[in-house]
Amino acid sequence: MKLDSRKLQILQAIINDYIITAEPVGSRTVARKYELGISSATIRNEMSDLEEMGFLEQPHTSAGRVPSDKAYRLYVDRLMQVKSLGEQEADYIKEFYEHKILQLEQIIFTTAKVLSDITNYTSIAIAPQLSRVTIGHIQLVPVDREFALLVIVTSSGILKDTLIQIPQGINGDFLNKVSGILTEHFQNKTFSEIDMVDLSAIKREFLENQKFFNSLVDVLTDSFRRSQKQEVYLGGTTNIFNFPEYQDILRARSFLNLLEEKDLLYQILASPQDEGVKVSIGTENLQEELRDCSIVTATYSLGNRVLGTIGVIGPTRMEYSRAVSVMDYMGKALSRYLTQLYGA
Template sequence: MKIDERKLKILQAIIHNYIINAEPIGSRTISKKYDLGVSPATIRNEMSDLEELGYLLQPHTSAGRIPSNKAYRLYVNGLVNNSHIDTKKGNKVDKKLIESIGQIEELIENSASILSKLTNYTSLAIAPQLKLSKIKHVQIVPVDEMRVLLVIVTESGMVKNTILRLDRSISKEQLNIISNLLTEKLKGKLIGHIGDVLQVKIIKDMYEFKDILESLIKNINKSVNSKESVELYSNGITKIFDFPEYNNIDRVKAFISFLENKDNVIEMLMNNGFNSMNNLAITIGEENSYEEIKNCSLITATYKVNGKTIGKIGVIGPTRMEYSKVIPLVQSISLDLSRILNKYFE
């Protein structure tokens, strides 16, 4: 059975009502509240069809219906395909972020705070700190005949040490030459862009050390993309208490306990898929991998520097989330972050 326009309008009315009120709704109430141009009996028949198709659930006998996860997915896909960003609201957010810029960590933390305040949901953001660091100095030091220690010092004073195993021995003098050239070429560059710079500019000039440079790229890429190099920011965790479906203390405990597990949250955010058109990712209810958030929806968007994705920001909350409000806000703040960070790293 196909969803025609009338069924779709009835379904949208039920979703809208449940997002606002968190209560099941019956055909008579729909007829009174929403001008659909059909009788309660017709609405009741259409609701039965929608329930049979899996778009509605009846939580109690003789009660009204509520949307299923399948209904939210249909609704959200329609929103994403037709969404647009409110430029006036986006400009206000942009100004708030620019006013707050100091350290990169502060900018991303403030972005999460603003997003939570604007949406009234729990916000989450991740940023690979190593990727966002600018290089000050590079040194390669011999450990033994076939191993060297790569030392990268960033402008913020962060030091990254990595042991590299070589396929051949290289003299201390040659390692110093490589170190000086790497410092000259990479100074002021983001660690996250080392691979591109080395492959394009340096390997050609130092082809005789191609094997070492390729090993260096591999190890740095592994380091900057690991969970250990990622910082997690969250805001508004207690906002979950505002929603009636979280009056259940066990459900609240499971939600908060999950968010306190940094590794799980980072893995969830890093593995959350992307919409190919706008880098937006939305998982609803049972689509989530973790049992603790099977009653939640997660909306995230990426932010970038020089076209490279360096982090994600988004919100998590009940499946009856105000998607029409949240989706444009998440998109807007992610774009603002990208714009500000690109200016910062010019």
């Protein structure tokens, strides 16, 4: 069977209607609301065809039709018109990036908040994936006689810090010296390359403090390992209650449980992906828990290096055109802001 232009028109009408109403769409509704110049009976026939082709589904015999994931995919790829963001909304976003926030985590967190505010969906964002970033500088900062702070500064200004215990009788100058040694050996390595650093070479420089050296290496490795597991930021978690499909307490609960599984969310966002906006619809998601959600994600970059991903998550009946335009704008705005802050 061929998907002629009339079928497409009808499909589009049904999708549009369903996105707005969340109610199964009947032939009469299509005939009345979307004046296609054909009768409901004709539409009925076409709808029957569309169902056979897998674009529509019927909750039960005497209900209207609901778009399938396949239909949404077609819609996203061919049918929808992505309008660029309205001026008001663009201004709203810009405003947030004008209060020079300098802490990266704060930036990402704010981005998530803004996203959920303007889309009314739940938003997710991950901080830069350090594996793609190089180490710039390592510095031990004395805290008191017993502790020092190990600060790792990366090429994109992102840092991790850990408190470590230092042996007695070590002074600030010595810590500076150690910092120098570590920096020298780790500088310009990416986080995934650190295994290649020749530890024995560093070891030789720690003449008498072998024990301290060992604990330092432990902390460093641990810090590197832990840094792989990045923080996930959420915005508008309770927005899900706005959607009629989540009035059911069980569904709402399982959605919110999903949001608590930070590891899973991280996996979803961190999966290697090309630059730009990506839409993942319902069953297209690999994760069982997401089979009736859609996710629209966008990457953000520093210069031309992709650093991380932001996204919104909602029911498959999502306002894709709007979501895509917001995500597109937001990804670019964030990249621009980061590049401006930290340089390319």
